[in-house]
Amino acid sequence: MTSTKTIAYVTDIHLGQQLQIEDGIGNGKMGYLSNPDEHKENFIVILNDMQKRGVQEFVFGGDIGAKDANWWFFDAIKKYQLKLLMVLGNHDTFAEVGKHYNNSLIDGKDEMNYSYEDNQRKYIILDSSSNSVSNGQLDWLGRQVNTSKKILLFIHHPVLKINTLIDEIGAVLNGREELKKILIDSAKDITIICGHYHMTDEAIEKNIRQISTVAGSYQILKESSKVTTDQNSFGYLLIQMVGDSIKPETVLFKQA
Template identity: 40%
Template sequence: MKTIAFLNDIHLDETEPLEHGIRPQENWKRLLDHIAHHHVDNIVFGGDIGGKNAYPWFFASLKPWGKNFHLLIGNHDNYDEAIKYYPSVNSELYYAYEDGHVKYIALDSSTSWISTTQLTWLKAELSTPKKILIFIHHPILEVDTPVDRVYPLKNREQVRDLLLTLPNPIHIFCAHYHMSDVQTQHNLTQYITPAASYQIKKQARDIEVDNSNYGYRLISIDEDRINSRIILLNNLN
């Protein structure tokens, strides 16, 4: 069995977490310590490292994971800075890899779009009989929450419609909304993971911060069976 820790939205070296009483560096240290006490094979970071001055510290903290660490970038991230630590062969940070039962596809939605070039690449990569795990910062399926109405993936319908043409089950692991959500549409199951910094209330009229907890998702893959669960820790206010 393979276990992946999916973490996202730490927002290091940004003013907003501090305004809400959040200490992102302390959160990050506690999360990595928590993961160290579980049997975890890989870490995938789902985007929004934060300010570029925090990049050296962030990547140094993940150096022990070596090739078992995979990176996505989000709308708060800087591609040129990120590839100094996590090189890319493309002009965007997208790539794919696979094992015996599952194909893993990492997409770059840092501009809030999936580019035409990336969509063409994605269509070719989707040609596989295996189950597919997609990692992306932005959710692809619509969610009834204020963040979705203001900061969605701009061409999500185009991405969704491409994925719906496939017979394979596709599991989408995403971030960006600072909340937990799971929904299914035909062959697609989308899992939004709570942020490593602070949450945003899902059922609210406007964007409203909840600073009580932070967390990550543990994904378990047993041959072609895929399960996951949320791990939440209390913020040290």
């Protein structure tokens, strides 16, 4: 009998952070103003939708948002019957998230990287909250990819290049080529699920398939000569695993 499992990937909710883009700058300069209620309604819509669909497990892909929004984020999740797996983004810190989230699988004392397995796959979570993956994590990853199972890797930043302006103006993961080399050299079947760029994209390079997904806050247009956003759309990714296959489905909402 073919095994089936569905999980959700929610990322870049940016609670309490109101987006600002400076005018007059050709490639765009993004920043945030403090607004305690920003994107909270989006997150509740997403949580309710996952509950209606019977989702029991979700991965948060990073960027909770403002530091003082962490408590609200975790308190909101407690109201739902959901197993949470955390990925840290560049707007998160291990110290702050660690006050609210404890997972016995976490391998390090100051980085949130860990792995686990089921009958079909090995799941690997990397911490790129410093806009890089540390040498310690890279060494750890080299050991983790030594498996006979297919690998599903969750990380906030894309590892494969995405053809978009955001990839050219400083948002890129530092040292991603070294990380990519470890994954390619492993010759394993690897699927990466990531966020950070606030856009959908799918890329394949050798043994790696990368799926970049929508943000829970706002979107950035992929094909644009300057940074252009869509602040009326938000959503998340459903990941259906049927046997050996992974079928992603974008769930998108429009602001009322």
